[in-house]
Amino acid sequence: MNEHEKTTLEELLSSYIDGELSERQCNEVKRLVGHSEEAAAMLKQLQKNKALLGSLPRAQAPAHLFENVRASLERSVLLDEYHGKASAKAGIVHLYTRKMIAAAAMIALFAALSVVVYNIVKTDAPPQHITMNTNWQKTPEKTIVKSPITSLAKMELQLQTDQATAVNQFLYRNIILDNGLQDSATIKNDTDRSVYAISCSQARAQMVLEGLGMIWDKFNGSQLSMEGLETPVVNVTIAQAIEIVKEPSAQGQIKLAKDFSAANKERFESSGTVVAAADGNNVPEVAIIKPALASGAAKPGPNEPADTQKISLTIIVTGK
Amino acid sequence: MSNINIDDTVLVERCRGGDTEAMERLIIKYQDRIYNVILKMCQNEDDAAELTQDTFVKVIEKIGSFEGRSGFYTWAFRIAVNLTLNFCSRRGRLGFESLEVDTGEYQQARLQLRAYLADNGSPDPAAIAEKKELCRLMERALGRLDEAQRVILILRDVEGMSYEQIAGVLNTELGTVKSRLSRARSSLREILEAVLS
Numbered sequence: 001m002n003e004h005e006k007t008t009l010e011e012l013l014s015s016y017i018d019g020e021l022s023e024r025q026c027n028e029v030k031r032l033v034g035h036s037e038e039a040a041a042m043l044k045q046l047q048k049n050k051a052l053l054g055s056l057p058r059a060q061a062p063a064h065l066f067e068n069v070r071a072s073l074e075r076s077v078l079l080d081e082y083h084g085k086a087s088a089k090a091g092i093v094h095l096y097t098r099k100m101i102a103a104a105a106m107i108a109l110f111a112a113l114s115v116v117v118y119n120i121v122k123t124d125a126p127p128q129h130i131t132m133n134t135n136w137q138k139t140p141e142k143t144i145v146k147s148p149i150t151s152l153a154k155m156e157l158q159l160q161t162d163q164a165t166a167v168n169q170f171l172y173r174n175i176i177l178d179n180g181l182q183d184s185a186t187i188k189n190d191t192d193r194s195v196y197a198i199s200c201s202q203a204r205a206q207m208v209l210e211g212l213g214m215i216w217d218k219f220n221g222s223q224l225s226m227e228g229l230e231t232p233v234v235n236v237t238i239a240q241a242i243e244i245v246k247e248p249s250a251q252g253q254i255k256l257a258k259d260f261s262a263a264n265k266e267r268f269e270s271s272g273t274v275v276a277a278a279d280g281n282n283v284p285e286v287a288i289i290k291p292a293l294a295s296g297a298a299k300p301g302p303n304e305p306a307d308t309q310k311i312s313l314t315i316i317v318t319g320k
Numbered sequence: 321m322s323n324i325n326i327d328d329t330v331l332v333e334r335c336r337g338g339d340t341e342a343m344e345r346l347i348i349k350y351q352d353r354i355y356n357v358i359l360k361m362c363q364n365e366d367d368a369a370e371l372t373q374d375t376f377v378k379v380i381e382k383i384g385s386f387e388g389r390s391g392f393y394t395w396a397f398r399i400a401v402n403l404t405l406n407f408c409s410r411r412g413r414l415g416f417e418s419l420e421v422d423t424g425e426y427q428q429a430r431l432q433l434r435a436y437l438a439d440n441g442s443p444d445p446a447a448i449a450e451k452k453e454l455c456r457l458m459e460r461a462l463g464r465l466d467e468a469q470r471v472i473l474i475l476r477d478v479e480g481m482s483y484e485q486i487a488g489v490l491n492t493e494l495g496t497v498k499s500r501l502s503r504a505r506s507s508l509r510e511i512l513e514a515v516l517s
Contacts (some may be wrong), residue, residue: 011502018476020483020498045509048437053462053477055445056455061355062369066347069376070340076377 013043017050152202153226153250153257154312157241159212160221161319167218168194168317175211179204193318205245205311212315213238228254233261235268245311328392335383347376350393353479354400360474361404362411363463371407375400394488397479401471401489408467429457434516461511469504476501 009032015021016029033040062068161167168189176185176196181204186197198208216238224236228250233240240260247253328349334342354375359368379396386395432454449455462470475481475489486497 007502007506010506011499014502014505015498018483018501042509045437045512046505049505049508049512050477051445052436052448052454052458053473054480055448056360056458056478057449058352058356059359059365059368061351061372065351065355065369065373065376066344068373069347069380070343072373072377073380076381 009039009042010046013039013046016043017047152247152309152311153228153253154314155227155241155244155253156225156314156316157212157236158221158223158225158316158318159219161219161317163218164192164194164317164319167215167319170215171196171212171315171317174214175208179207179211181208192320193316196315196317198313198315199310200313202245202248202309202311205313206242208313208315209238209242209245213242224257224260226254226257229257229261231258231261231265233257233264235264236260240264245313248309329388332383332386332388332392335380343380346379346392350396351376354396357397357474357479358400358404360459360462360478361401361467361471362408363459367407371400371404375403378403390488394485397475397481397485397489398491401475405467405471425453425456429453430515433457433512437512437516457515458512461508461515464511465504465507468500469507472497472500473504473508 012021012025012029012032016026021029029043033043159167171194172187176182176187176198179200181198181200184199186195188195188197198205200208222236223232223234224241224244225232226244233244244253244256244260247256328346331342331346331349335346351372355368355372358371358375359365362368362371375396378399382399386392390398432451436448436451436454462473465473472486472490475486476483481489483494483497483501486501487494490497492500
């Protein structure tokens with residue numbers, strides 16, 4: 001019997017002792033065993049070995065196996081829960097960290113915006129009645145001092161014109177509106193005269209007058225009255241009016257107005273003619289300040305600091 | 321525990337619902353058979369106890385994925401065999417005591433084996449079980465087989481599984497079971513012949 005035949009026989013006998021062969025195969029095995037002592041011996045040993053294996057004592061599982069299994073399962077569940085809680089805790093920490101970062105970013109943004117807003121508000125609308133000395137940035141609490149409002153003389157500029165409509169339109173559009181005086185000016189229009197009562201700073205008053213200078217040739221008569229001035233300045237020129245406005249004190253304004261009044265009277269008497277309101281050159285001692293509105297250089301910007309000195313300027317335009 | 325013969329399918333369903341009593345019933349029902357197979361394979365009681373416990377833990381953990389394409393019995397044994405084979409491969413060659421130990425026990429075992437094989441009568445399992453030296457010799461001879469042959473021989477001749485069940489446990493073909501079983505028996509026969517020679 002060669003190796004292949006032996007292997008085939010073993011496989012056949014193995015299946016035979018397990019009862020896995022068909023009836024025909026079983027008969028073949030029986031015939032083979034009956035004719036071969038070697039096959040018979042092999043079959044007998046296989047059966048003996050199988051029986052011996054099947055007769056080996058069966059071991060009993062250790063006691064409390066179920067309890068051990070249950071304990072192991074509970075440990076596993078607890079570990080899972082622990083890992084779940086640990087990951088949840090990590091998630092909470094992560095979430096809080098993100099919230100804190102977001103809150104810090106919001107605070108920083110709010111602070112930056114506050115600084116920006118403060119800078120805008122501080123430069124746009126400083127307290128009008130509060131002045132600060134040059135060292136206010138170093139010690140603001142000690143250097144911020146209130147200064148009393150020092151009113152200047154009340155002025156009334158009467159102008160006569162034959163083009164009242166055009167002049168009034170120019171006054172309103174190009175002087176009142178352009179200088180942002182619509183809130184501080186009271187305008188009253190009658191049939192033959194218009195009254196513009198303006199309360200503003202010296203600088204603004206100067207700009208108003210400079211604006212008037214642009215149409216000064218439209219006026220054929222002018223007179224400047226002032227509170228405290230006995231004799232009005234007849235035939236006042238625009239240059240004289242500006243010089244008076246620029247005076248830093250009411251006393252100075254009145255004194256200058258008196259001088260101009262006397263000078264104009266003297267010239268009227270010597271020449272026998274009325275000085276044209278537009279002829280600013282007839283007052284040699286006062287240079288005409290040309291209005292700078294065309295270039296815009298003299299126009300006050302929105303951030304121009306307010307003047308502490310208020311002036312009350314009333315412009316009365318008469319004529320048709 | 322009043323109805324211990326309750327069907328496996330019902331117990332499995334109850335286990336899936338978290339019924340610990342059903343789990344206990346399943347474990348009690350199969351613990352000895354699984355432990356016995358594992359012990360015959362790894363031949364160490366402590367390892368067998370631990371592997372049996374691991375088997376049932378895994379059975380309970382995975383019972384939700386048990387699809388029922390095979391019987392619960394086959395599925396549980398597949399888990400046990402895989403765990404044990406993995407354990408054996410990690411441990412290396414199974415704890416095997418050499419058969420060529422010249423001791424009184426070994427000589428007694430040889431004599432018992434010779435007498436057993438020479439006896440033409442039908443083998444009596446009870447009588448064989450009393451011959452502890454012979455049984456010990458047979459277990460040690462099993463230990464000399466490689467894992468693939470050992471497990472198939474244990475499943476068939478110790479556990480008494482059918483070829484189909486063995487194929488299900490080992491996830492292999494029926495023909496493979498037949499040929500592998502034949503080779504395992506041939507190897508065991510050669511080992512025992514070497515003992516007697």
